[in-house]
Amino acid sequence: MIRFDHATKSYPGGTVAVDDLQLEAPTGQITVLVGPSGCGKTTSLRMINRMIEPTSGKVWLDDTDTASMPAHELRRQIGYVIQHAGLFPHRTIVDNVATVPFLLGTDKKQARARSMELLERVGLDPAFAKRYPAQLSGGQQQRVGVARALAADPPVMLMDEPFSAVDPVVRDQLQDEFLRLQSDLGKTIVFVTHDIDEAIKLGDQVAVLRVGGTLAQLATPRELLSRPVDAFVAGFVGRDRGYRALGFTQSGSLRTHEEPTVTLGDPLPSGSDRDWVLVVDAAGAPQGWLHLGDQPRGAVVEDRMLYRGGTLATQGGTLRAALDACLSSPSGRGVVVDEAGRLIGTVTAREVLDLIESQGTPS
Amino acid sequence: MAPGGALVIGDVVGWLTDPAHWQSTPFDTGILGQLGAHVWFCLIALVIALVISLPLGLWIGHTGKATWLVTVANAVRALPTVGVLVLLVVIIAPNFYGRTNAGYLIPTEIVLVLLAVPPILSNAYAGVQNVSPAVRDAAFGMGMTGPQVLLRVELPNALPLIFSGFRSATLQVIATATIASYVTLGGLGRFIYDGLAQQDYPQMISGGLLVAALALAADLLLALAQRYTVSRGITGRAGRQAGSDSRVAVLNEELASETA
Numbered sequence: 001m002i003r004f005d006h007a008t009k010s011y012p013g014g015t016v017a018v019d020d021l022q023l024e025a026p027t028g029q030i031t032v033l034v035g036p037s038g039c040g041k042t043t044s045l046r047m048i049n050r051m052i053e054p055t056s057g058k059v060w061l062d063d064t065d066t067a068s069m070p071a072h073e074l075r076r077q078i079g080y081v082i083q084h085a086g087l088f089p090h091r092t093i094v095d096n097v098a099t100v101p102f103l104l105g106t107d108k109k110q111a112r113a114r115s116m117e118l119l120e121r122v123g124l125d126p127a128f129a130k131r132y133p134a135q136l137s138g139g140q141q142q143r144v145g146v147a148r149a150l151a152a153d154p155p156v157m158l159m160d161e162p163f164s165a166v167d168p169v170v171r172d173q174l175q176d177e178f179l180r181l182q183s184d185l186g187k188t189i190v191f192v193t194h195d196i197d198e199a200i201k202l203g204d205q206v207a208v209l210r211v212g213g214t215l216a217q218l219a220t221p222r223e224l225l226s227r228p229v230d231a232f233v234a235g236f237v238g239r240d241r242g243y244r245a246l247g248f249t250q251s252g253s254l255r256t257h258e259e260p261t262v263t264l265g266d267p268l269p270s271g272s273d274r275d276w277v278l279v280v281d282a283a284g285a286p287q288g289w290l291h292l293g294d295q296p297r298g299a300v301v302e303d304r305m306l307y308r309g310g311t312l313a314t315q316g317g318t319l320r321a322a323l324d325a326c327l328s329s330p331s332g333r334g335v336v337v338d339e340a341g342r343l344i345g346t347v348t349a350r351e352v353l354d355l356i357e358s359q360g361t362p363s
Numbered sequence: 364m365a366p367g368g369a370l371v372i373g374d375v376v377g378w379l380t381d382p383a384h385w386q387s388t389p390f391d392t393g394i395l396g397q398l399g400a401h402v403w404f405c406l407i408a409l410v411i412a413l414v415i416s417l418p419l420g421l422w423i424g425h426t427g428k429a430t431w432l433v434t435v436a437n438a439v440r441a442l443p444t445v446g447v448l449v450l451l452v453v454i455i456a457p458n459f460y461g462r463t464n465a466g467y468l469i470p471t472e473i474v475l476v477l478l479a480v481p482p483i484l485s486n487a488y489a490g491v492q493n494v495s496p497a498v499r500d501a502a503f504g505m506g507m508t509g510p511q512v513l514l515r516v517e518l519p520n521a522l523p524l525i526f527s528g529f530r531s532a533t534l535q536v537i538a539t540a541t542i543a544s545y546v547t548l549g550g551l552g553r554f555i556y557d558g559l560a561q562q563d564y565p566q567m568i569s570g571g572l573l574v575a576a577l578a579l580a581a582d583l584l585l586a587l588a589q590r591y592t593v594s595r596g597i598t599g600r601a602g603r604q605a606g607s608d609s610r611v612a613v614l615n616e617e618l619a620s621e622t623a
């Protein structure tokens with residue numbers, strides 16, 4: 001548990017970066033600090049490992065006042081993922097990861113072996129181990145930064161915009177990997193981002209800060225979307241809040257209809273009364289929709305005929321995914337698959353909406 | 364001047380290839396002996412300069428304190444070498460009588476050390492200063508203590524600049540050590556001053572060539588040492604981001620310190 005106890009940081013000249021912050025980051029959970037540029041996110045984060053000392057107030061780590069021990073000892077217990085990675089250019093990747101174990105006096109061979117494991121863990125090819133940071137892409141460097149912070153297996157991790165330097169697709173992958181890792185490791189994490197979508201995706205709780213360094217709202221992502229405390233938070237959380245909130249509701253009780261299908265490579269079905277027919281592969285995984293009216297009679301179903309615009313909803317997934325599957329499907333029927341990606345059936349937007357209405361507004 | 368360039372070159376080659384010039388006799392020290400003396404003068408000066416200015420430069424760079432020392436050191440470069448040498452000999456030599464040559468050796472070494480300190484000091488300082496703040500920040504953030512940050516992160520990253528400072532110090536010291544002969548000591552300068560005095564131009568030119576050859580050899584040796592001590596992660600040899608050429612760096616640094 002990390003607790004800010006009236007922590008304030010002001011600079012000479014009158015800038016108040018963080019103003020009387022009171023916040024608790026519970027053990028084993030992800031607390032996200034989010035807010036516009038200059039609102040004091042980095043400052044708050046760095047007060048935890050005393051890279052910045054509070055002007056007044058305290059920061060507690062469990063029952064210890066962080067100011068009561070030497071800063072370097074405190075920092076060795078806290079994994080720190082630095083904005084833009086901050087790797088050591090003169091050290092190989094594997095030695096970068098082993099930085100803290102080396103400081104703690106761990107046997108070099110052992111520390112390197114563990115670093116190799118961690119590199120795999122964050123999804124990096126072990127072939128990168130002997131390279132230097134300058135030879136890696138920004139996204140790869142950020143993964144190394146995460147591995148380095150994990151190396152000494154610290155119970156607490158501070159992460160400052162660790163996924164900022166990558167494109168949206170890779171960021172999404174990194175976030176998923178990160179959540180998978182966290183479900184294994186259960187660390188106490190404070191995560192800084194200026195991206196509200198990232199905050200909502202990753203946070204067990206989200207702290208929205210406003211410029212001037214004050215806490216505007218501390219809430220679960222779901223609460224934040226449904227009940228922003230004021231206009232600032234509402235504006236910051238952004239548009240489509242209602243739709244995005246559906247991402248927190250399970251579609252468990254959704255009933256699907258059986259959907260006639262045709263398999264790739266088979267001849268077109270004749271005498272179907274529908275315009276659109278769903279195409280699956282040999283394993284039963286949906287591939288796309290086929291518009292019957294456009295095809296010559298007796299043709300064989302080929303890949304290039306397919307309309308692939310529709311998204312897939314997973315059974316037991318969220319209402320948002322279910323509704324999106326319906327809205328994106330050219331036939332108006334949303335495709336639902338099981339965990340392995342095999343077709344279960346289809347639903348209509350009407351049915352999903354009915355389900356949403358029957359559950360009432362989220363609270 | 365001797366008549367005709369070709370003749371001079373021939374004479375110089377003749378002088379250098381004469382085995383008699385390489386061996387010492389009871390009356391005359393040969394090339395090998397003077398080379399040894401020259402190297403010895405240079406080594407003493409470089410070691411003393413390194414011991415003084417490397418730790419000092421690193422410390423100034425790390426703490427940001429006493430940066431005026433770098434400015435002062437750079438100002439020292441403007442002193443006229445021979446003038447200082449003569450002055451020091453006048454002051455120091457009378458304290459030593461006969462037998463030992465310390466009265467001349469000490470002033471010579473002081474002059475050489477004064478010459479070597481500025482490039483080593485200011486490059487060590489600049490090398491540490493130039494370490495990216497993000498890297499230094501990361502080092503502290505990982506839980507390194509101040510000395511650990513200096514030795515494990517700042518020093519290795521400053522090495523290319525440190526080497527170029529030391530290399531330019533070495534070149535200057537080797538070239539300037541000829542003045543030892545100006546105050547009766549040995550060294551390769553002997554051939555230059557004797558040649559000049561006796562109007563024996565082949566000998567004089569040979570002396571100059573030997574100094575240049577020694578400087579080149581020393582620089583080559585240091586380049587080799589640099590290659591094996593500087594991390595491939597920062598030389599650019601490992602990567603696609605080519606590191607800046609160390610000579611350019613020292614030039615830039617000198618320009619910067621002059622304008623500062």
Ligand SMILES: Nc1ncnc2c1ncn2[C@@H]1O[C@H](COP(=O)(O)OP(=O)(O)OP(=O)(O)O)[C@@H](O)[C@H]1O
Binds near residue numbers: 016039042044194
């Ligand atoms: N050394 C300093 N001196 C004066 N003011 C500072 C200093 N460091 C930070 N600040 C100010 O403190 C405020 C908070 O800075 P901080 O770095 O915490 O912002 P942030 O929320 O992390 O912003 P960003 O999203 O842009 O990284 C800013 O207004 C900044 O200008």
Ligand SMILES: [Mg+2]
Binds near residue numbers: 041042043
């Ligand atoms: Mg920041």
